[in-house]
Amino acid sequence: MSGGGRVVERVRDLPTPEGPGRAHVCRPARSRGTVVLGHGAGGGLHSLDLTVAREVLVAAGWAVAVVEQPWLVAGRRIAGRPPTLDAAWVPMVTALMSGRGRLPRPLVVGGRSAGARVACRTAAELEADAGLLLSFPLHLPGRPDRLRDAELALAPDPTWLVQGTRDPFGSPDELAPYVPRWAEVIEVPGAHSFPKGARPALVEALTRIAGLLPG
Structure with a gap:
């Protein structure tokens, strides 16, 4: 996946105050930096956008960790409330970036849907260098009166959506009026979950982003 270079893949169990979490790490030799991605409230680790992001970024020389929240590791069907997601995410990312076997900086945080929200809310605490938000949920369907624009405003500089x-x-x-000046939105055909036919457009978008990430 990294142009013929060696890629080490491993699964790490990570303790958190909310119970054990887990990270699926792909690390090329001489990684440029690290991208840590969270999943959505549905818990899908193999959604098309997460899959393409991992493939493209690893091929571009980035270490990529897709993190499972403790509620998913425990086999529950319903995601925890935002404060519990944040409380688990921060120590998991911190563990990946510190100690023996730590992943290299710069650090890009992100994820899809609920995972993108977590990444925004915790970016400052983790001293993230950039953000990658997939399908950011600005509001619930049919509820444009209940915006999450305050979370989007916390996205690191720079950020791509x-x-x-x-x-x-x-x-x-709808996002345009609320996107921070340091962020860019890239449109891909599809709805909240991308269809298989969106793969070429996702590859193009993420390849472009990979070339712009600080590192």
Whole structure:
């Protein structure tokens, strides 16, 4: 996946105040930095956008860790409340970036949907160098009156958003007034979850982002 270079793949169990979490790490030799991505409230680790992000970024020389929240590791079907997600995410990312076998900086935080929200809320505490937000949920479907723009404003500088053109949680046009000046939205055909046919557009978008990430 990294242009013929060696990639080490491993799974790490990580303790958190909310119970054990888990990280699926792909690390190329001489990594440029690290991208840590969280999943959505549905718990899918193999959504198309997360899969393509991992493939493209590892191929570009980045270490990528896809992190499972403790509620998913425990086999529960319903995600925890935002404060519990943040309380688990911060020590997991900290553990990946410190101690023996630590992953290299710069650090890019992100994820899809609920994972993107967690990444924004905790970016400052983790001293993240950039953000990668996939399908950021600006509001619940049909509830544009209840915005999460305050969370989006916490995204690190710089940040890239990959958003479906028909996303009922917030289209690119809906996002536009709330995107920080240091962030960029890249539109990809699809809704909140991307169809298989969106793979070429996702590869193009994430390849472009990989070339712009600080590192």
